[in-house]
Amino acid sequence: MTGWTYHPELLATPVPRYTSYPTAAEFSPAVGRSDMEAALDGIALDQQLSLYVHIPYCHEICWYCGCNTGAANRTQRLATYLETLEAEIGLVSKRLAGRGKVRRISFGGGSPNAIAPDQFAKLLTSLRWAFDAHDALLSIELDPRSLSDPWFDAIAAASIERASLGVQTLEPAVQRAIGRLQPFRLIETCVEKLRRAGVRSLNFDLMYGLPHQGLDELERTLHATIALRPERIALFGYAHVPHLIARQRQIDGSALPDAEQRFGQAELGHRLLVAAGYEPIGFDHFALPDDPIAIAAEEGRLKRNFQGFTDDQAEVLIGLGASAISQFPHLIVQNEKNAGRYKVRVSSGLLPTDCGVVRTEEDRRRGRIIEQLLCSGKAELGGLCDQHMLERLRPFLDRGLATLEGRRLRLPDFGRPYARAIASLFDSYRQPASRRFSSAI
Ligand code: SF4
Incomplete structure (x- = not known):
């Protein structure tokens, strides 16, 4: 098993624990x-x-x-x-x-x-x-x-x-x-x-x-x-x-x-x-x-x-x-x-x-992706896999913390500590500067 690597810049923003979506x-x-x-x-x-x-x-x-x-x-x-x-x-x-x-x-x-x-x-x-x-x-x-x-x-x-x-x-x-x-x-x-x-x-x-x-x-x-x-x-x-x-x-x-x-x-x-x-x-x-x-x-x-x-x-x-x-x-x-x-x-x-x-249809669609990423480390992104999302995912993809096959996003085992941060990219309500949530690790 590959060990975990610390990328502080990817964990700097507090994110929700996503026990629900919307939170x-x-x-x-x-x-x-x-x-x-x-x-x-x-x-x-x-x-x-x-x-x-x-x-x-x-x-x-x-x-x-x-x-x-x-x-x-x-x-x-x-x-x-x-x-x-x-x-x-x-x-x-x-x-x-x-x-x-x-x-x-x-x-x-x-x-x-x-x-x-x-x-x-x-x-x-x-x-x-x-x-x-x-x-x-x-x-x-x-x-x-x-x-x-x-x-x-x-x-x-x-x-x-x-x-x-x-x-x-x-x-x-x-x-x-x-x-x-x-x-x-x-x-x-x-x-x-x-x-x-x-x-x-x-x-x-x-x-x-x-x-x-x-x-x-x-x-x-x-x-x-x-x-x-x-x-x-x-x-x-x-x-x-x-x-x-x-x-x-x-x-x-x-x-x-x-x-x-x-x-x-x-x-x-x-x-x-x-x-x-x-x-x-x-x-x-x-x-x-x-x-x-x-x-x-x-x-x-x-x-x-x-x-x-x-x-x-x-x-x-x-x-x-x-x-x-x-x-x-x-x-x-x-x-x-x-x-x-x-x-x-x-x-x-x-x-x-x-x-x-x-929960709107859009909330449910995003909620399913967030839940799947957190539970199984993989999710089918469907229509959310656009250029904007690719840019947001880029820091994680470039470091091998996530991979994209077609529209299917996967997190390797060593990507677990980044799961909440990656899931949060699909949260349309999230305020990037918020102090309401806990550290992502
Ligand atoms: S105060 Fe202590 S025992 Fe009570 S819910 Fe909190 S952690 Fe649990």
Whole structure:
């Protein structure tokens, strides 16, 4: 395998992560509840649906976190939120009136385990009855620091097959620098208990580009992770944007690795994980070859949605909870982010849709190319393969980071770190000077 080469000029412009196209930066308040209602009304009887349920609370808030989450320090606040969530579930299922088949339910946040296990069991029962989703595949994001023993029983009782653990780093000094302390033994015990509870596909979220994190620190975390053998590993680059995310101001910006060091860390992660038997998935995920996401990638079925790379084939994802995003082929909408305003809307019997974007035919065409480039490293450009596009692609083509055969664009394996930058060339909304997005590596 050819190694990665650092071309800083090609990574200088911040680009979106493209968990959707158009991205959330294009959401407008002009798109809202009536669009969501019409989209739900248009769902066919047998349409496959996925649900995403957002729990925007955590027991401890990590300094680096860009999620919509708050402290789970008041029992009444959580109980009120869950009551509202149940009411929203009722509103959506009433609108669907039995149409659609829910095949998957994902719980994310925040930390779904910020609520009590019995609250989770009740929520799951409501979802299963409201959407006739008794056979749905279940997945959940978990914070190992607040995973009590009753939670493992709840996971076993619910037959949750997939879980994702927020690990980030196993280095104590780096953990201190990001406000997230969790000893290796805690992670190891969680893995053992999740296995016993029946979780078959376990993901670790890891990060590079953290303060006081060098290649040695990252390598030790990767080796310890590999020893625990999670089926999936997501290795994200930390995006330091304290002007946008106030809690990141607690992080010492002077201790962060620079762009070239970040590139080296991403390369190290790729090299070590591939050598340990993991398949690279998209630009920042890795999976053991027999995991469903690796099989989907192998068979060209890998997709990208708000949860990242996925083997989920459903074209409709309904988001429930404050800030949750719903995705339809022609529409993307987001719920009210603020938990208080979310409650006010739902309490008045209205869907809490707050903003969104209507996907035009042109958006869908560009979105398909972006998704294909990120998921499989190749895309048929069709009519977008014109002189203007060739000029924009030229820096990547000249360096061998992409090849063009007719109108088919391909990224070689060593072109992965440039995938987002190349995909962004097909984004007609992108502002080249924007500071809203994270570094491309
Ligand atoms: S546990 Fe996860 S969601 Fe909660 S603050 Fe930490 S990183 Fe953010």
